[in-house]
Amino acid sequence: MKIQGKMFIWLSVFVLIMAIVYGWWSKEPAGTTALFLAFGLCIMIGYYLAFTARRVDASAQDNKEADVADEAGEVGFFSPHSWQPLSLAVGGALAFMGVVFGWWLLYFSAPIILIGLWGWVFEYYRGENQNQ
Template sequence: MKIQGHLFNILAVFILGVAIVYGVWSREPVGTTALFLAFALALMIGFYLVYTARRVDTGAQDRKEADVADDAGELGFFSPHSWAPLALGAGSMCAFLGPVFGWWFLYFTAPLIAVGLWLWVFEYYRGENRTQ
């Protein structure tokens, strides 16, 4: 994870250089702003990966003498199925179409987004964790 973090930090420095050169050369505010935002995004991801790599055990990808089989096994818990991302995606799509067709369209998308968020947050509050 540390290697990926350093790669994102190098990418952030490159994008910062490109943003400065592009901003000075073109004097175009929209592209310059987009490049500075891309710099910030790459820097945030790089910082997160480097910071997390310090707090967790060294993974097989961080050791030079590691084999492919060292990284085998269970990687974590992944939800087998969930309808919440579909509801959130449909609600978000309709919400972004709101300014196109009219702001009144958001009244119909707000319940869909709320239901999607409710499903996602309370997805695993069933069985032994459920209150009666």
């Protein structure tokens, strides 16, 4: 994690320099604001990774003498399949279409979003994926 933290911090320095140069050269506020926001995001991620790297054990990627096999093993648990993101995507699309066509579409999209969110949160508490 140390390497990623340093990479993001150096990236944030580069983006800050580019934001200053772009803002000075173009006098265009939207792009300048976007670059300053990108700087903020990079510095937050870099700080988080550097902060976390000090509190966890060093991984194989932090050791220059490590082999590829040193990082082998279980990474974590990943859901094999889920229909809930489709429900959230449909509900979100309807909600954003409500901005264009009328706020009345939120009456239809809000229940779809809530059902999808409820199903995603409680997916492993019922049905075939229930933990025993």
